[in-house]
Amino acid sequence: MLLQQAAVLLQPHVPLEKEALLRRLETPPEPKLGDVAFPCFVLAKQLRRAPGAIAAELADAVNAADQGVRAEAAGGYVNLFFDSAVWLGRIVDAALEPGYGRSDEGRGRHVVIDMSSPNIAKPLGVGHLRSTMIGNALANLYRETGHAVTTVNHLGDWGTQFGKLIVAYRRWGGKAALEADPIGESLQLYVRFHEEAAEDPALEDEAREAFLRLEQGDEETAALWRFFVQASMKEFERVYARLGVSFDEVLGESFYNDKLEPVLERLRAQGLLAESDGALVVRLDEEGLPPCLILKKDGATIYPVRDLATAIYRKHVMNADRLLYVVGAEQQLHFRQVFGVLGKMGEPWTGDCEHVPFGLMTVEGKKMSTRRGKVVFLDEVLDEAVRRAREIIAAKSPDLPGADEVAEAVGIGAVVFGDLKNRRQLSVDFKLEEVVSFEGETGPYVQYTHARIASLLRKGGSLSEQQPLGKKGAHVPAEGIGMTDAAWVCAKRLTEWGAAVSEALRDNEPSAVARYLLELARDFNRFYHDGKVIQPGDESGTQARLRLSAAVGSLLGSGLELLGIAAPERM
The missing domain is CATH 3.30.1360.70 (Arginyl tRNA synthetase N-terminal domain)
Structure with missing residues (x-):
C-alpha cells in the first residue's frame, strides 16, 4: 500500500x-x-x-x-x-477488508501440480513431507491468485519393485502378517529381498520375471498387486487426512500403461529414436544433455516414456496451461531430458512445464533409504510432535478446552512450518525438538501469536465466541489512532502481505509467506509488549489497538491457511 x-x-x-x-x-x-x-x-x-x-x-x-x-x-x-497519524488507520482499514492483498492475475489459467507421489507398498516417510506440503502450499497460493488448480498424486504403483515384492512375499511372507500390517510387512519384505539379492543375484532375474507376468495380466500376480495398492492407499489417506491434504486426482503410473505405445509410435514416426548399445534413445545434443533413454535393450520402457505420456495427457486431456512437478532436486536432469524430448516431438508448450525441485531432508543428519529399512515414518514423527505439543500446552494452559485437538494442530503445524520456512532448494536437517518450540522461528510461535490476538479481541469485546478472527465482528471503530513506533512498524508490515504472496508465486517458494508470517508475528509481539493493548479509561486508543491487532491476526490466520497449517484461537 x-x-x-x-x-x-x-x-x-x-x-x-x-x-x-x-x-x-x-x-x-x-x-x-x-x-x-x-x-x-x-x-x-x-x-x-x-x-x-x-x-x-x-x-x-x-x-x-x-x-x-x-x-x-x-x-x-x-x-x-x-505520517503514521494519517496512514496507520488507512492501512488497518485496508487490511481488514475481505480479500486484502489478493490478486486475480491467474484468472483463466489452469495449473496442474504433481506432488507427493509416494511408492505403493512403502511407508510414507518423513522425506515425503517436502513434496506433499510444498505442493499443497503452492496449490493454495495459485488458487489464492485466481488460478484453477488440479493437484495430482502420481503414485508409484508400477515397475520392477513390484516384481521384487511379489517374489519376497512368495518366499518369506504370509497372508496373515500382510493383512495385519500391510505397510510394515511390505517394507520388511522389500528390505529382505535386497539383503538376500546381494548374496543371490538370481533373485533379480526372478523379480523381473514376476513383473513380466504382472504386465502380461497374470491374475494371481495382479490380485496380489491390487492388494498392495489398496492397502497402501488406505494408509496413505489416513496420514494425508492428518496433514489436511487432499488431491483432485490420484493417478498411479499404471494409469498410463495404455498411453505409452502411442508415444513410442510418434517417436518412431518422427525419426527421433536412435540406437545406443542395443537400447533406443532420443539424442539431445543440441540441448547440451545426454541422450534420453526410451527403451532398454530388452525392449522395456522406463520412466521417461511414462512421463512423456503423463505430460501429454495433462496438457491435452486435463487442459493444463501450466504443469508443475514438485519433485526432489536429484531429478533435475530427468525432467530436463523429458521436456527436451517433448520439444523435439513438436509440442509447443514445453515452456509451460516446470520442475519445482527441493533439497534433501535428513533426520538428525542421516539420509533415509527404504532399501536398507532406514525410514523414519512420517506418522511417527507427527505422533511425537503432537505428544510434545500436548506436554507444552498442559504446562502453560492446563485447563485449555479441547487440548487434544489443539495439540494435534500445533504438533502437525510445527512439523509442516519447520519445513516450509526453509527455501525449498536448501537441504533440511529435521530436528523435532527445534520445530515444536513455542519460541524462535517456529510454527507454534506464529500460531501462539494468532491465539494471543484472538484472546485480546475476546477480552476487548471485538470477537464473539462464534466469530472467527478477522472476520465479521472483529472490526472496531477507527477513532483514536495515536499509537507507538512499534504500532507503526507493525502496520507497515501489513502492507507487505501482497508482495509476500507475489514472491511466493513468482518463485514457487512458500517460504516467502512463512518468513513474512514470522516477521509479522515478531513485530506484533514487540507492539504487544510495548504497552497494554486494552487500557481502561482510554476507550478510543484501546479500540484502535484492538483494530490493529485484528488486522494482524487476520493475516496470520490467512497465511497459515495458505501454508496448510491450522490457526487455533486458543492455546
Whole structure:
C-alpha cells in the first residue's frame, strides 16, 4: 500500500510508467531513512541531470502535494516518510477488508501440480513431507491468485519393485502378517529381498520375471498387486487426512500403461529414436544433455516414456496451461531430458512445464533409504510432535478446552512450518525438538501469536465466541489512532502481505509467506509488549489497538491457511 501510494505521488514527475516505477521503489533498511525510497540514478542519463538534483526536485514536488507524506533528498535518493497519524488507520482499514492483498492475475489459467507421489507398498516417510506440503502450499497460493488448480498424486504403483515384492512375499511372507500390517510387512519384505539379492543375484532375474507376468495380466500376480495398492492407499489417506491434504486426482503410473505405445509410435514416426548399445534413445545434443533413454535393450520402457505420456495427457486431456512437478532436486536432469524430448516431438508448450525441485531432508543428519529399512515414518514423527505439543500446552494452559485437538494442530503445524520456512532448494536437517518450540522461528510461535490476538479481541469485546478472527465482528471503530513506533512498524508490515504472496508465486517458494508470517508475528509481539493493548479509561486508543491487532491476526490466520497449517484461537 505504501509502495503504491509512493508511486502515485512520484509518477507525475518522472518519465516512468507506474509499473516500472513500482519495480524501482525500495524499502529502506532502517526507519530513520524513511518508509519508502526511490533511487534517482536510473533517471540521470535520460534527464541529463545529476541524481542529487533530480532527488531534490522530486522531494519538493512531493512535499508540495501535502498528502501526509514528507520527502527528503539524500544523495541520489528520495526518502519518503509517511505520517503514521494519517496512514496507520488507512492501512488497518485496508487490511481488514475481505480479500486484502489478493490478486486475480491467474484468472483463466489452469495449473496442474504433481506432488507427493509416494511408492505403493512403502511407508510414507518423513522425506515425503517436502513434496506433499510444498505442493499443497503452492496449490493454495495459485488458487489464492485466481488460478484453477488440479493437484495430482502420481503414485508409484508400477515397475520392477513390484516384481521384487511379489517374489519376497512368495518366499518369506504370509497372508496373515500382510493383512495385519500391510505397510510394515511390505517394507520388511522389500528390505529382505535386497539383503538376500546381494548374496543371490538370481533373485533379480526372478523379480523381473514376476513383473513380466504382472504386465502380461497374470491374475494371481495382479490380485496380489491390487492388494498392495489398496492397502497402501488406505494408509496413505489416513496420514494425508492428518496433514489436511487432499488431491483432485490420484493417478498411479499404471494409469498410463495404455498411453505409452502411442508415444513410442510418434517417436518412431518422427525419426527421433536412435540406437545406443542395443537400447533406443532420443539424442539431445543440441540441448547440451545426454541422450534420453526410451527403451532398454530388452525392449522395456522406463520412466521417461511414462512421463512423456503423463505430460501429454495433462496438457491435452486435463487442459493444463501450466504443469508443475514438485519433485526432489536429484531429478533435475530427468525432467530436463523429458521436456527436451517433448520439444523435439513438436509440442509447443514445453515452456509451460516446470520442475519445482527441493533439497534433501535428513533426520538428525542421516539420509533415509527404504532399501536398507532406514525410514523414519512420517506418522511417527507427527505422533511425537503432537505428544510434545500436548506436554507444552498442559504446562502453560492446563485447563485449555479441547487440548487434544489443539495439540494435534500445533504438533502437525510445527512439523509442516519447520519445513516450509526453509527455501525449498536448501537441504533440511529435521530436528523435532527445534520445530515444536513455542519460541524462535517456529510454527507454534506464529500460531501462539494468532491465539494471543484472538484472546485480546475476546477480552476487548471485538470477537464473539462464534466469530472467527478477522472476520465479521472483529472490526472496531477507527477513532483514536495515536499509537507507538512499534504500532507503526507493525502496520507497515501489513502492507507487505501482497508482495509476500507475489514472491511466493513468482518463485514457487512458500517460504516467502512463512518468513513474512514470522516477521509479522515478531513485530506484533514487540507492539504487544510495548504497552497494554486494552487500557481502561482510554476507550478510543484501546479500540484502535484492538483494530490493529485484528488486522494482524487476520493475516496470520490467512497465511497459515495458505501454508496448510491450522490457526487455533486458543492455546
